[in-house]
Amino acid sequence: MAISHLDISDSTGKHINHANFDGGFHLNAVIVSNDFENLEILHRHQLVYKALGSMIKNEIHAFSMKTFTVDEWDSNVA
Template sequence: MTDTTEQLRQRLQSLEPHSLKITDESHLHAGHAGNTGGKHYRILIVSDAFQGLGLLQRHRLVYDSVGSLMQSHIHALSIQAKTPAESGLDS
């Protein structure tokens, strides 16, 4: 696990996730135009914090939690943000 992956995991704890999967997909984007060194990540996060929120509001919560990592360590972030009911975790 990379330092950035661990930092992502720590920062996303503020959303009290039931489940959190972080995948570093940087190898799929090697040499990608416009990338100044940040990595590409895919996140699947399940949290009660997303209850009643639309897609943009959910993504904003994630971006707010990630904070300054987006300015230096992360070039791209693909987000799947679900409630426990949407993920099947509450059944």
């Protein structure tokens, strides 16, 4: 997956004192890639989950993402 822009924020610290905290990361991501061209949101997210592989099962507890093509990102940022 060719990524043009990536922002990741870690909100794990907000969950440390929760009774069910299992140590997994709580992440929010903005991902820009032309690999998302002509894909619906569901398929974009599936592509990201595939790229994350076993990390999504073993190390990441919660993962929120916004996905954009380069053109969408340029329009969104402008």
